[in-house]
Amino acid sequence: MATLTEQPGGPSPSPIDPAAARENAQRVLRRKKITAGIGKRIFLVVISVIFLIPLLWMLSTALKSTGDLSKVPPPIIPQHWAWSNFKEVFKQLPFGTFYLNSFWITLLTTIGSVASNFIVAYGFSCIEWRGRDKVFYLVLGTLFLPFPITLIPMFDMFARLHWINTYLPLVVPAFLGSAFFTFLLRQFLLQIPRDNLDAARIDGASEWRILWQIVAPMARPALGAVAIFSAVGAWNDFLGPLIYLQDNAHMTLSIGIQSFQQANGNVPYNLLMAGSLMIILPLVILFFIFQRYFIRGITMGSFK
Amino acid sequence: MADTLQAQAPSAGRRREPRKPMSPREKQNMRRGLLFLTPWAIGFLVFIAYPLVYSIIISFTSYTGMNHAKFIGWDNYKSLFTDPLVGQSIGNTLFYAVLAVPIGLVVSVLLALAMNRNVKEVAWYRTALYVPSLVPVFAMSFIFVVLVNPQYGIVNKVIEAFGGGNVNYLAEPTSAKVVIVVMAQLGAGNAALIFLAGLNNIPQTLYEAARIDGANPWQSFTKITLPLLTPAILFNLITGISGGLQVFTQAYIMTGGGPDNGTLFYMYYLYKNAFSYAQLGFASAMAVALFLFGMLLALLVFWVTRRFVNYDASAA
Numbered sequence: 190m191a192t193l194t195e196q197p198g199g200p201s202p203s204p205i206d207p208a209a210a211r212e213n214a215q216r217v218l219r220r221k222k223i224t225a226g227i228g229k230r231i232f233l234v235v236i237s238v239i240f241l242i243p244l245l246w247m248l249s250t251a252l253k254s255t256g257d258l259s260k261v262p263p264p265i266i267p268q269h270w271a272w273s274n275f276k277e278v279f280k281q282l283p284f285g286t287f288y289l290n291s292f293w294i295t296l297l298t299t300i301g302s303v304a305s306n307f308i309v310a311y312g313f314s315c316i317e318w319r320g321r322d323k324v325f326y327l328v329l330g331t332l333f334l335p336f337p338i339t340l341i342p343m344f345d346m347f348a349r350l351h352w353i354n355t356y357l358p359l360v361v362p363a364f365l366g367s368a369f370f371t372f373l374l375r376q377f378l379l380q381i382p383r384d385n386l387d388a389a390r391i392d393g394a395s396e397w398r399i400l401w402q403i404v405a406p407m408a409r410p411a412l413g414a415v416a417i418f419s420a421v422g423a424w425n426d427f428l429g430p431l432i433y434l435q436d437n438a439h440m441t442l443s444i445g446i447q448s449f450q451q452a453n454g455n456v457p458y459n460l461l462m463a464g465s466l467m468i469i470l471p472l473v474i475l476f477f478i479f480q481r482y483f484i485r486g487i488t489m490g491s492f493k
Numbered sequence: 494m495a496d497t498l499q500a501q502a503p504s505a506g507r508r509r510e511p512r513k514p515m516s517p518r519e520k521q522n523m524r525r526g527l528l529f530l531t532p533w534a535i536g537f538l539v540f541i542a543y544p545l546v547y548s549i550i551i552s553f554t555s556y557t558g559m560n561h562a563k564f565i566g567w568d569n570y571k572s573l574f575t576d577p578l579v580g581q582s583i584g585n586t587l588f589y590a591v592l593a594v595p596i597g598l599v600v601s602v603l604l605a606l607a608m609n610r611n612v613k614e615v616a617w618y619r620t621a622l623y624v625p626s627l628v629p630v631f632a633m634s635f636i637f638v639v640l641v642n643p644q645y646g647i648v649n650k651v652i653e654a655f656g657g658g659n660v661n662y663l664a665e666p667t668s669a670k671v672v673i674v675v676m677a678q679l680g681a682g683n684a685a686l687i688f689l690a691g692l693n694n695i696p697q698t699l700y701e702a703a704r705i706d707g708a709n710p711w712q713s714f715t716k717i718t719l720p721l722l723t724p725a726i727l728f729n730l731i732t733g734i735s736g737g738l739q740v741f742t743q744a745y746i747m748t749g750g751g752p753d754n755g756t757l758f759y760m761y762y763l764y765k766n767a768f769s770y771a772q773l774g775f776a777s778a779m780a781v782a783l784f785l786f787g788m789l790l791a792l793l794v795f796w797v798t799r800r801f802v803n804y805d806a807s808a809a
Binding site for chain 2: 209226229230231233234236237238240241243244246250253261262263265268305308309311312313317318319321323324327328332333334335336337338339340341342343344345346348362363364366367371396400421424425427428431432438443444446447458460461464465468469472473476484489
C-alpha cells in the first residue's frame with residue numbers, strides 16, 4: 190500500500206500541460222459523476238415506485254366513486270374524486286367504534302408498557318445488587334420464546350377470569366413488562382453516569398424520585414422509542430383482538446372490518462381502501478414526527 | 494449484547510470465593526432492586542412460566558376449555574403424524590418460509606444498499622422504501638386483495654399489458670402462497686434499517702484500502718460488506734424464520750386458508766383447532782411441537798453460521 194500511494198502522488202515529468210490536464214480530468218470526473226448519479230437515481234426511483242404502488246393503488250381506489258370502480262379496465266386516476274367515501278366508511282360500518290376501541294387499547298398499552306418497562310429496566314441497571322445480571326439472563330431467555338406456546342393457556346386463564354370480550358387481556362399484560370422493551374431500556378440506562386444517581390442518593394432522594402426526576406428526562410429518547418413501538422404494536426395487533434374480542438362494540442380496526450365482512454358480505458373495495466387509508470394514516474404521521482425514535486428503536490434491538 | 498453483559502459482571506473470577514455476607518447497604522439495594530423488578534416478576538410468572546408449563550400439561554389431555562381435562566398420554570402427539578391437515582399445513586408453512594425468508598434477506602440487503610446510496614435526496618428514497626413497512630399486515634392484506642383482484646386490481650392490468658392472461662391469483666393454492674410471499678417483501682424495510690445500521694458501522698477505510706489494492710465493487714461487496722454484515726444477517730435470519738413459521742394474518746384475511754387448504758398455514762390450523770374446534774389439548778400439542786421445532790432450527794442456524802459470523806466489525 191505504501192508503494193501504491195507514492196506512485197500517483199510523485200512528481201513525474203509530463204509532456205502535457207499540467208493545468209490543461211487538470212481541467213480535463215475535472216471535466217471527465219464531473220461528467221462521470223453526473224451520469225453515475227443519473228444511473229443511481231433511475232434505479233432508486235424505480236424501486237421506490239415499485240414499493241409505493243400498493244399504497245398508491247389504495248389511495249386511488251379509496252377515491253374512486255362507485256361508477257369509477259365498476260369501469261373495466263379500472264382507471265388509474267379516479268375521474269370523480271369521491272372524498273365522500275371517507276364519510277361513507279363511518280356510515281356503512283361501525284368504523285368509528287372500531288377506531289375508538291383501537292385508540293383506547295393503544296393508549297392504555299403504551300402507558301402501561303412505558304411505565305412498567307422503565308421501572309423494571311431501572312431495577313436492572315441503576316441499582317447495583319447481587320445476582321442482578323443472572324436474573325437479567327432470564328429476561329433475555331424469554332425474548333426468544335415464541336408466543337404461540339403461551340396462547341392457549343392465556344386464553345384459558347382469561348376465560349376463567351371472565352375477561353373475554355373486554356380490553357383487559359390486551360392491556361393488562363402491557364403493565365407487567367416485556368422482555369424486549371426492558372432489554373432496550375436497560376441498554377440505554379446503563380449509559381447514564383452513576384455519579385449523577387449517587388449524588389442524588391447522598392442528598393436523600395428516594396429511588397422512586399431519582400427514577401422519575403433524574404433518570405426519566407435523560408432517558409427520553411429510549412422511552413420515546415418504547416412508546417412508539419408499543420403503540421404501533423398495539424395498533425397493528427391482530428391475533429390478540431381476534432381471540433379476545435367478540436362483539437362489534439369491542440372490536441378493534443384490525444379485526445372489526447374482517448368480522449363485519451363475514452357477517453354482512455364484502456365491503457365495497459373503494460370503502461375498504463378508504464378505511465385502510467385511515468388505519469395507516471396515524472402510523473405514517475407518527476413516523477414522520479418521530480422518525481429518529483423509530484430508526485433507533487429498530488436498530489438498537491439488534492446490535493447493542 | 495455480550496459485551497455489555499460482561500462489562501456488568503466484573504465478578505466472574507471472584508465468584509468462586511466464599512460469599513461475603515451482605516452489608517446492610519447491599520441488603521437494602523437488593524430489596525430495592527427486587528422491588529423494581531416486581532412488575533416483571535409477576536408478568537414472568539403469570540404470562541410466561543405458568544403458560545409454558547400449562548401448555549405442556551394440557552398437550553397430554555383431551556380438553557375443550559369447558560370439560561375437565563382428561564389425560565390421554567401421547568395421543569395428541571400421535572395425531573400430529575396422522576392428521577393429514579397437519580401435514581398439509583406444515584407443507585404450506587415450509588413453502589412460504591423457504592421462499593419468503595431467503596428472498597426477504599436478499600431484498601432487505603438490496604434495500605439497505607439503495608438507502609445507503611450517496612445522493613443528495615437519499616432521505617426521500619429511504620422514506621419511500623420504508624413507509625410500506627409501517628402498514629400493518631392486516632391492512633396490507635386488504636390492499637393486496639384489491640391489488641391482485643382480476644377486476645379491480647392493477648397487477649392483472651400490468652400483466653395483461655405485457656401479454657399475460659387475467660388470473661385470479663388467490664383462487665389457486667400455489668399462486669395464493671406466492672402472493673403472500675411477495676406481499677411480505679414490502680415489509681422488508683425493518684430488516685433493511687438493521688442492515689443499513691450495519692453498513693454504517695463498516696469503516697470507510699476498508700473500502701478505500703480495497704480500492705487502492707485494485708478491488709472492483711463486486712469484490713468489495715463480497716469480501717468486505719457481506720462478511721461484516723453477518724451479525725445483522727444472522728439476526729434478520731433468525732427473526733425471519735421465527736416470523737415465517739408463524740405466518741397467519743395474511744391467510745386469515747386474504748384467503749381464509751383456502752383454496753383447497755392451500756394457505757392453511759400451521760399457525761392457522763393451530764388457531765382453528767383451539768378456537769373453532771375447541772381442541773385445546775391437540776392445539777397445545779401443535780404449539781409445543783412448533784416451539785421445539787423453532788428452537789431446534791434456531792440452534793441449527795447458530796451452529797451452522799458460527800464459522801461465518803464475524804463480530805469484529807461491529808466492535809470496530
